[in-house]
């Protein structure tokens with residue numbers, strides 16, 4: 586996987602609704618790396634866009650990561666639900682497993698990859 590280096594700009598924070606999400610893809614083929622951002626009132630978080638159930642992207646409908654009530658993340662594959670705050674699967678075929686967090690930071694209004 587071609588994970589972007591720390592400092593790589595991802596988008597402007599203002600481009601994200603609250604709550605809101607944004608999927609991002611880097612590289613191609615076997616080196617492809619997919620992640621998504623999720624912004625809530627209290628924080629901005631990011632996860633690898635790979636469901637721990639079947640290792641496929643969560644957004645089978647592109648860009649759709651949130652449940653209708655916008656309180657959880659959902660995988661379009663088999664409807665697993667994940668907590669926004671830590672990516673833990675609370676319901677579904679991968680209950681108890683978690684999404685992989687991706688470190689991000691906001692500098693001068695720009696969301697970018699962080700070192701840790």
Ligand code: FES
Nearest residue numbers: 636638660662663
């Ligand atoms: S691939 Fe995500 S729930 Fe099955």
